[in-house]
Amino acid sequence: MTESTIELAGYRLPRTGFGAMRLPTEPADERAASIALLREAVELGVRLVDTAHLYGWGANEELVAEALSPYADGLLVATKLGVEQRVDHPDGAVYNGSEKFLRTQVEDALRRLRVERIDLMQLHRVDPQIPVAEQVGTLRDLRDEGKIGHIGLSEVDTAQLAEARSVVEIASVQNRYNILDREHEPVVDACTEAGIAFLPWRPIAAGITGKSTAITEIATELNATPTQIALAWLLHHSPVITPIPGTAARTHLTENLAAAHLDLTAEQYERLNNLATAEQR
Template structure:
């Protein structure tokens, strides 16, 4: 039986969160549906909402605040910083881990989220042009100033996690990870050993859960969907894992959250675990 909750940034959180990235903020009817979905997620027991400045360049954070402020007790709203919009750049954006930019983004996030403190602020990407210790140090200083409660990282290696921890305490890591995509296996292990929450984004491989023969077989055995099986595997993979599946569909939201009640047998878990072998991908 998987543990239903985990201590994250001082919150006793339910181990299935919600990623708000996919929620449309316009036009008005789509925005209203997004607000309703966020409220439904909280009503169904979700206690972690993940957003970021990058998602709509602040529009997603404003959407979360419109839907959920004043925030219910026990709800952790996590956001991310460190990506700067550059319209003239080929990618439209660049990583920016400078102190000036990180400080400005924290102030902007506080305003958009209508908060006095960001309880979990995550560095969206490490800026390769600036020492990681400097970027972590800015976040540590902001934490000391009371603007940040806890610090998280995103898309980091185990070595980068260890390096950042030499500068400040790290509460969470958010990397791409699912039963078919195990590039960051060592990071999950490092987080478990250190008691750091691991929030896998893209917790269900795009299209993969529906095409994997093994996942489909186990879904039939359990009377579940492939998505639910993939999420159940993550929950059992490590007690520090908190998947944050995102959707704009109320039906899919309910389906995702039902995965917490799905129990994999040892044999089913091992069959899924073996999907990480190259010949089984």
């Protein structure tokens, strides 16, 4: 039986959260449906909701606040910063880890989320032009000023994680990771050893999970869906992994949450574990 909860940012949380990125904020009818889904997620026991400034350039944060503020006791709303919208740039955005920009983003997030402190603020991407230590140093200062509770990172390697930890305690890491994409296995190992929560984004590998023979066979054995097997593997793989699958559909929400109640046998886990290629490991 896998551990069903995790300590993160001062909260004791179930080990399946909700990623709000997929939720539409407009038009009005779709926004209303997004608000209803967020509220239902909390009613069903979700206690971690993940958003970011990048998601709609603040619109997603405002949606979360409209749906859930004032926030229920024990509900952790995490957000991310460090990406600047730039219409003059080919990509439409650039990484910006400067102190001035990060401070502005924290103030904006406080306003949009309707809180006095961001309990978990994550650096969405490391700005390659600024030392990691300097970027997390700014977040440390904002924590010391009471505007941030805990600090997380996203899309980092083990060296960047180590550099950040030399400056400040890191509560979480959010990298792309799933049963069929294990590029960041060394980061998972580092987080497991240090007791740092690992929040995989794209935890399901949508579109290809159901094409794996091993996954579909075990899904049949457990009367589950391939999506649920992929999530169950993550929960079994490390006690610090806390998936944050996102969806705009109620059926997928309940399907994702039910995966926490699946028990893989040791033999089933090994069959799934062997799906990774030597390169992915």
